[in-house]
Amino acid sequence: xxxxxxxxxxxxxxxxxxxxxxxxxxxxxxxxxxxxxxxxxxxxxxxxxxxxxxxxxxxxxxxxxxxxxxxxxxxxxxxxxxxxxxxxxxxxxxxxxxxxxxxxxxxxxxxxxxxxxxxxxxxxxxxxxxxxxxxxxxxxxxxxxxxxxxxxxxxxxxxxxxxxxxxxxxxxxxxxxxxxxxxxxxxxxxxxxxxxxxxxxxxxxxxxxxxxxxxxxxxxxxxxxxxxxxxxxxxxxxxxxxxxxxxxxxxxxxxxxxxxxxxxxxxxxxxxxxxxxxxxx
Amino acid sequence: xxxxxxxxxxxxxxxxxxxxxxxxxxxxxxxxxxxxxxxxxxxxxxxxxxxxxxxxxxxxxxxxxxxxxxxxxxxxxxxxxxxxxxxxxxxxxxxxxxxxxxxxxxxxxxxxxxxxxxxxxxxxxxxxxxxxxxxxxxxxxxxxxxxxxxxxxxxxxxxxxxxxxxxxxxxxxxxxxxxxxxxxxxxxxxxxxxxxxxxxxxxxxxxxxxxxxxxxxxxxxxxxxxxxxxxxxxxxxxxxxxxxxxxxxxxxxxxxxxxxxxxxxxxxxxxxxxxxxxxxxxxxxxxxxxxxxxxxxxxxxxxxxxxxxxxxxxxxxx
Ligand SMILES: Cc1ncc(C[n+]2csc(CCOP(=O)(O)OP(=O)(O)O)c2C)c(N)n1
Ligand SMILES: [Mg+2]
Numbered sequence: 001x002x003x004x005x006x007x008x009x010x011x012x013x014x015x016x017x018x019x020x021x022x023x024x025x026x027x028x029x030x031x032x033x034x035x036x037x038x039x040x041x042x043x044x045x046x047x048x049x050x051x052x053x054x055x056x057x058x059x060x061x062x063x064x065x066x067x068x069x070x071x072x073x074x075x076x077x078x079x080x081x082x083x084x085x086x087x088x089x090x091x092x093x094x095x096x097x098x099x100x101x102x103x104x105x106x107x108x109x110x111x112x113x114x115x116x117x118x119x120x121x122x123x124x125x126x127x128x129x130x131x132x133x134x135x136x137x138x139x140x141x142x143x144x145x146x147x148x149x150x151x152x153x154x155x156x157x158x159x160x161x162x163x164x165x166x167x168x169x170x171x172x173x174x175x176x177x178x179x180x181x182x183x184x185x186x187x188x189x190x191x192x193x194x195x196x197x198x199x200x201x202x203x204x205x206x207x208x209x210x211x212x213x214x215x216x217x218x219x220x221x222x223x224x225x226x227x228x229x230x231x232x233x234x235x236x237x238x239x240x241x242x243x244x245x246x247x248x249x250x251x252x253x254x255x256x257x258x259x260x261x262x263x264x265x266x267x268x269x270x271x272x273x274x275x276x277x278x279x280x281x
Numbered sequence: 282x283x284x285x286x287x288x289x290x291x292x293x294x295x296x297x298x299x300x301x302x303x304x305x306x307x308x309x310x311x312x313x314x315x316x317x318x319x320x321x322x323x324x325x326x327x328x329x330x331x332x333x334x335x336x337x338x339x340x341x342x343x344x345x346x347x348x349x350x351x352x353x354x355x356x357x358x359x360x361x362x363x364x365x366x367x368x369x370x371x372x373x374x375x376x377x378x379x380x381x382x383x384x385x386x387x388x389x390x391x392x393x394x395x396x397x398x399x400x401x402x403x404x405x406x407x408x409x410x411x412x413x414x415x416x417x418x419x420x421x422x423x424x425x426x427x428x429x430x431x432x433x434x435x436x437x438x439x440x441x442x443x444x445x446x447x448x449x450x451x452x453x454x455x456x457x458x459x460x461x462x463x464x465x466x467x468x469x470x471x472x473x474x475x476x477x478x479x480x481x482x483x484x485x486x487x488x489x490x491x492x493x494x495x496x497x498x499x500x501x502x503x504x505x506x507x508x509x510x511x512x513x514x515x516x517x518x519x520x521x522x523x524x525x526x527x528x529x530x531x532x533x534x535x536x537x538x539x540x541x542x543x544x545x546x547x548x549x550x551x552x553x554x555x556x557x558x559x560x561x562x563x564x565x566x567x568x569x570x571x572x573x574x575x576x577x578x579x580x581x582x583x584x585x586x587x588x589x590x591x592x593x594x595x596x597x598x599x
Contacts, residue, residue, distance in 0.1 A: 028572055029401055070405070095401050095570040097580060103403035103570040118405030119372065120341050150318060153340030182318045182341070184326070191318065191340030 003048060009215045012082065013043040014273035017244045019078025021267045023094040023101070026259055030095075033254045034072035037179040037212070037239040038146055044218040045144055046079040054084040057111045063141050064130050066115045068123020069148035069177065070104040071256070076113070077101055085112040121154025123147065124174055128164050131172040131232075142226075146175045150182030152193045158203070164232040165204030172232040173225045174205075177212065179241035183255045200234040212237030244271055291454045292429035295393055298450050299324025301436035302361060306332055309359065309440065315350055316363040317343045323363035323393040323450070347373040347388070351380040354387040359440060365399065366392025366449055370411040377445075382420045385444045395425075396485070396536035397568050397577040398452035407568030407577075413541020415447045416514050423513040424467065425449045427488040428458045431467050431511055438466060449485070451536075453574045456489050460509070467511040470520050476506030479592050480528045482521070482547050484510050487534040487583060494588035503592055505532075510543055521550035530595035534561040536583055559591040 003009070016039045024030030042065075046052070050063040067076050074094065081088045086100070094101040100109045104118025115126045127145040134141050151157065164172050176196055180187050193199070197207045206229055210221040218237070225233040241255070242248030245267045248257075259267065306312045306328050315337045320326040329336040339346035343364050350360035362369065369392040370377065381388045392411055399406045415421050422442055424435045432450065439446040462472040473488060474495055483491040488509045495505045508524045510516065525531055531551065533544040544560030551558070563581050571577045578584060 071402075095403070095572060097569070097571040097576050099570065103401050104405045106404070116405065118402070119368065150341055153318075153342040155342055155344060184316075184318050184321045184338075191338045193340070 004219060006216055009043060009047055009219075011273070012047045013040050013215065014271055015082055016043050016075055016078040017271045018268060018273035019081060019088070019091050020074045021245070021259070021264065021271065023074045023077055023091040024259055025092055026261050026264045028095065029256050029258045030074060031071040031256050032245065032248050032259070033181065033241040033251070034069055034148065034177070034179070035074040036243045036245060036248065037241045038069070038072045038075045038177050039244065040213045040215055040218060041146060041175055041177065041237055042075045042079050044215055044222060046083055048215075048219050049222040050144070051141070052083075054112070057085060061139055061141055064114050064127070064143045066117065066123045066127045066143070066145045067105055068117055068127075068145050069120065069151050070117030070123070072146070072177075073105045076105065077110070080110070080112040083112075086110075120148065120151040121156045124157055124160040124164075127172055127174075128160050128167075128169060131164070131169040132167060134171050135169065142171045142173060144173045144175060146177055149176055149178045149180065149193075149196065150187055150191070152176065152196060153191060161200060161203045161205065168230045169232050170228045170230055173222075174232065174234045176234060176236050177239050178236055179239040181241045181250065181252055181255070183252070185252050197234075197236050204231060206231040206233045207236060208233060209236045210238070212239035213243055246270060291456050294426065294429055294432045294451050294455050295322070295324045297429040297432045298391070298436065299327040301433045303327040303331055305436055305440050306335065311357060311359045312361065312440065313337065313353055313358050314361050314363065315339050315346050317341050317346050317368065319364050319393065322365070322452075323391060325361070325363045343368045343372040344376050347376040347390070348380050350388045351376075351386045355384070359387055359389065361389045361391055361439075363391045363393065365406060366395035366408045366411045367406055370408070370414045370447065374414060378418050381445050382418045385420050387443055388445055389439045390445070390447045391450060392447060393450045394452040395449040396451065397581070398574050400571045400574045400577055403570035404567040409538040409563045409566070409568060410541065411449065412513055412535075412537050412543070413545070416541060416546070420445055421514060422446045423449075425484045425511055425513060426467065427484055427509050427511055428455045430457055434467050435511075438468065451486060453486060455486060458488060458492070469512070470508050470510045470524065472524070473507040473509050476504040478504045478528060478596060479530045479532060480506045480508055480524050481588060482508050482510050482524075482531070482533045482543060483535065484513070484543055485536050487536055490583070490585045491534060491588055493585035494592070497585065497589050498592055501593075501598070503596060503598065505592060510546075513543060513546055516546050516550065518550040521547055522554060525551055525556050526554065528556065530592075531556045531558040532561065532588055532591050532595070533558070534583065534588055536563075536578070538563045538565060540565060557595050559595055561587050561591060
């Protein structure tokens with residue numbers, strides 16, 4: 001899947017963004033901000049880095065992706081649909097009663113989803129368990145976990161950070177979507193966990209940093225994470241919440257906001273993805 | 282009641298809650314508020330804005346928040362702790378049990394968006410078991426207001442009670458409901474409407490459903506008494522038996538699992554003087570996403586129609 005064609009990846013990222021907007025629809029609340037801020041990270045994972053087989057989603061050798069900040073799952077749904085795990089046409093049914101696309105990830109319902117997340121703070125521990133299994137079973141898959149920067153306030157995260165370092169799991173990569181916003185406002189004004197990179201490093205992790213919207217830089221960081229130094233890896237990704245939709249960028253009210261019909265059209269207009277074109281792998 | 286309030290037939294309970302907490306904070310300097318990045322949803326943001334020094338943003342760390350509140354309480358403050366009901370009762374369960382309830386710490390746990398009222402977010406955010414969890418913990422008082430008037434009363438009561446209180450707040454609008462014979466306070470069940478054949482116990486949004494069902498049943502010649510139970514604990518037996526002795530059958534309805542909530546409490550109370558009883562609630566299942574709260578209530582059978590069906594079946598009519 002290692003396709004370093006940046007035009008291809010950029011086109012994919014636009015399609016993921018369009019998928020997010022279509023999954024939210026009109027007049028229904030949806031987590032636009034966090035989904036958009038993770039969109040390029042998710043694109044790089046599914047279309048560049050990860051080894052995965054959409055027609056064989058439970059292949060034991062697949063790389064695992066866990067969206068610990070589960071509210072941003074719309075980005076994952078879009079990527080999964082674009083990869084062919086399920087039809088693109090399903091995206092607008094997100095959150096509809098009975099839909100296989102729930103407001104937060106559920107592994108029993110959605111092909112390609114690895115864990116049930118949404119209660120923040122638990123995904124890194126689940127990823128650790130999968131990483132330990134990979135080592136135990138001598139499989140070379142890697143486990144990627146995207147965390148929110150405000151999510152890092154959960155104590156369990158730091159229990160997992162400690163445990164992963166203690167067990168020297170080198171096949172576990174945490175990616176922190178550092179958009180500097182929490183649900184209710186700006187982290188630095190509300191509740192700040194402090195210097196994320198230095199904290200992970202002090203806990204024994206190898207720390208990489210990237211612009212979370214520059215696909216080439218994300219790809220470099222993901223490749224650098226492959227090197228086995230006997231440590232887990234954290235990629236600190238600097239992002240903009242709501243990235244790609246001008247009125248939602250850095251706007252806490254679009255953490256989980258509804259789009260009016262005009263905003264919906266404007267968002268699609270700004271993204272210009274050529275939706276549906278070039279879906280061949 | 283002031284005139285303005287009487288004119289308004291509906292209100293958003295979390296809005297009412299936020300204003301009531303602000304008023305309490307104005308009156309009592311011991312009151313402090315804590316929230317875990319949901320102050321815009323729980324509406325603790327009113328205290329945050331008006332009394333920034335007495336508001337503690339704890340970030341997304343519910344366990345630390347609850348135990349910090351214990352320290353504040355043990356030092357003479359009256360902390361109101363806020364998050365979604367799922368995270369207050371679930372994530373911080375053991376902090377609630379060990380550090381709040383065991384020493385009877387004066388901590389008020391405010392669980393917002395209980396039941397299916399956070400309809401979009403799905404199973405992880407919807408509580409089906411918060412009352413069951415809290416009811417099993419000794420020393421806990423549980424308040425589940427049926428209307429915005431009771432939300433205000435609950436804040437006053439929570440402040441007056443020395444010790445742990447769990448207060449559930451819905452995200453959906455609620456009607457102001459008149460009481461036929463109010464309990465002394467919302468700590469006692471209230472008679473909402475008289476009836477002779479069957480007693481329906483309800484709380485929260487389900488009380489309005491029970492009153493609707495009562496009208497339908499009346500047309501069919503069934504006289505249903507509606508009793509609202511907003512305080513799920515403590516709930517002395519006599520307060521339930523008072524309303525069950527003279528009827529043929531009993532129905533309970535709640536936006537909660539059939540395991541451990543109002544239905545269980547009523548059955549525990551009537552065990553020695555049993556009546557045929559139908560417990561309506563979420564049938565041991567998790568929630569899921571939907572585009573409206575109403576759709577979920579209908580999908581899980583939490584409606585006036587379900588009460589009518591149960592009444593007909595119990596009384597062997599229709
Ligand atoms: C345990 C828990 N507490 C609270 C919430 C409610 N919640 C959902 S998203 C969110 C803010 C997340 O902020 P961050 O982790 O920075 O994610 P992002 O900014 O990328 O959306 C909150 C408080 C939750 N889902 N889980
Ligand atoms: Mg953030």
